[in-house]
Amino acid sequence: MHDLLFKGCVVTAGSVIENGWVAVDGGRISRLGQGDAPPARHVEDHGDALILPGAIDAQVHSRSQKGQEDFVWSTRAAAAxxxxxxxxxPYDDGFLVCTADNLRQKAREAGEQARVDFALWGTIAPDDGARHIPDxxxxxxxxxxxxxxxxxxxxxxxxxxxLLAACxxxxxxxxxxxxxxxxxDEMVRARIEAVTRSGITDWRAHGLSRPALAETLxxxxxxxxxxxxxxxxHVVHCSVARGYALxxxxxxxxxxxxxxxxxxxLVLDEDNDVARLGGRAxxxxxxxxxxxxxxxxxxxxxxxxTIVSTDHVSWSLARKSDPNMLKNASGVPGLDVLYPLLLTELSRRNLSPSHAARLLADNPARxxxxxxxxxxxxxxxxxxxxIARRETWRYDPAKSENVLTDWxxxxxxxxxxxxxxxxxRGQQVFDGQTVLAAPGAGRFICPEQPSGLQ
Known part of the structure; x- marks a missing residue:
């Protein structure tokens, strides 16, 4: 008799198991299979909906704007x-996570707010060199x-x-x-100066100031x-096909x-979306x-x-509305629609949802x-x-109680x-409409003991 059983279409990185099931005990997966399911104290029967691994978003900026989002909202959007x-x-406004003490402080503060689990990137301050990295x-x-x-x-x-080599x-x-x-850095700064001299300030300015070659170099x-x-x-984002070939x-x-x-x-482009959205894109x-x-x-x-992420940041709309494209803050929100966006594009291209399990869970964990x-x-x-169910709908952040910004x-x-x-960990944190997890439900997740640090 298992604690909990999920029934549906089970999606792993290597297969899609129709009429599948996943058994849970003590907050961990016990086994999974197909066909007749074992007994359980509680059964979640989701018919032909997809049973997917919870995603790991490898790139989130919860504190880029002081007084704006923080973990209480970013992890709410994540659960949804x-x-x-x-x-x-690690690039928090006014608080660079460049020492062990800063990382521990951020972990404590995030632990009081987080509704889902969280891991933390570290970095360095250039004047410190690489000396803080082991700690x-x-x-x-x-x-x-x-x-x-x-x-x-x-x-x-x-x-x-x-310094990068030393790090x-x-x-x-x-x-x-x-x-x-x-x-x-040198190429982008030269191109920004050139675009500024040209007088171009509309949506075209940003792409012109940061050419594809700047990325691949x-x-x-x-x-x-x-x-x-x-x-x-690891390259944390790449917008050009040549980079993946490299x-x-x-x-x-x-x-x-x-x-x-x-x-x-994977879903937006310059000609259609940047031209339409300006600073918001x-x-x-x-x-x-x-x-x-x-x-x-x-x-x-x-x-x-290797992986797909959001690079999520919820700038206030005032930081994304300047008619001069180059004066806007860079970055967009996306945590609450990561899975729906990727699954939608995969299905439209007749690609297996197993790609989503690999790109959003298996590979980020590795x-x-x-x-x-x-x-x-x-x-x-x-x-x-x-759990993801097939349903056609239009996304409207203004109608969601689970995100901070209405854009x-x-x-x-x-x-x-x-x-x-x-x-x-076997506890429901989102029911399809409302985030159920309270602040503090999430845990600070650390790597399995890295080599050299035993």
Whole structure:
């Protein structure tokens, strides 16, 4: 007699099991199968709906704008979107997570607010060099984030090539991953100056100021640095198909290189969406023409995309409404529609929902060294489960009680899948309408003991 049983179409990274079931005991998955189901004290029969692993969103910015979202709202949106773990970035407004003490403080504060589980990225302050990396890893960081472009000298600093190599050497000793924002600083700054001189200020300005070559130049540096230091090298977002080919080329050579496709690079494009939305669609790197979107989908179908994330940030609308495109804040929200967006696009392209299980759960867990407890529907793992049912609907953030902002680049978009429920370690945190989890329900999740830190 199991504690809990889910019945439906079970989706793993390798298969789709119709008339399947997942048994849960003590908050963990006990077994899964097909056909006649074992008895359980409570049965969740979802018919032909999809039973998916809870998603791990590898890139969330809960505190980029002070006094705006924080974990109490980001994790609420996550639960509503079928996301059961978020990995939060270290670039908090006024509080760079660049020491072990800062990481522990953020973990304590987030633990009081979080409704789903959370992991935390660490980083460095350039003046400190790499010296804090071992202690930050011991404090439980899931990885280390760096940038080849300086968005802000204090909150989001550029790490120059020699220092980046030293950081990669230090991260390699921890067994964790180094994730890098991939834009060449010198090229982007030169192009921004050129666009400013030209007088172009409308939606075209952003893409012109950050060309595709700026991304791929940075990616070559990142992967070469990983190859030279033996560090796991991860590019945290890529908007051009050429970048995925670069990653695959290094992987074929035997290097541990990975690459991430944010959901906006899979569903939005420059000509249609940036032209329509202006500052609301300003993202770094920029959204690209539709041909690049299709090129990324070709790489996804071929297995060359490692993970999909949101790069979620809920800027207030005032930060996204300047008629001068370059003056707007960069980034968009998306946690509450991550699964519906990806499942919709997969079904429209006749691709298996197993891609979603791999890109949103199995691979992110491997990336962060969390696979013992997180990452998919398998015995022994946490019973983090998302139910998605087929339904045609239009997304309207203004009508959702689960998100902070009433704007979204996906507003009005027709979706074919809706989240019917989310469970965290066997406890329901979203019922299809309302987030049930109270602040504090989520836990701080740390990697399984990285090598070099025993």
């Amino acid at each position: 979107g079928g996301v059961t773990t978020i990995a939060d970035m 930050i890893a011991r404090a439980g960081a899931c990885g280390f984030k760096f940038s080849t472009f300086g968005t802000d000298p204090v909150r989001f600093p550029r790490i120059p090539p020699d 990669f050497e230090a991260v390699a000793k921890t067994g964790l991953v180094a994730g890098v924002h991939n834009e060449d 940075a990616m070559a540096q990142i992967y070469e640095t990983g190859a030279a230091t033996g560090c796991s090298a 990653c695959e080329a290094y992987r074929r050579q035997g290097f541990d290189t990975t690459v991430e496709a944010c959901i906006h690079y 300003k993202i770094n790197p920029p959204l690209r023409p539709r041909a690049e979107v299709e090129g990324i989908w070709n790489h996804l179908a071929a297995g060359n995309v 990336l962060f060294r969390l696979s013992a407890g997180k990452g998919g529907l398998a015995p022994g793992r946490d019973a983090d489960i998302t 979204s680049p996906y507003a009005g978009r027709e979706l074919n899948w809706r989240i019917a429920g989310t469970w965290l």
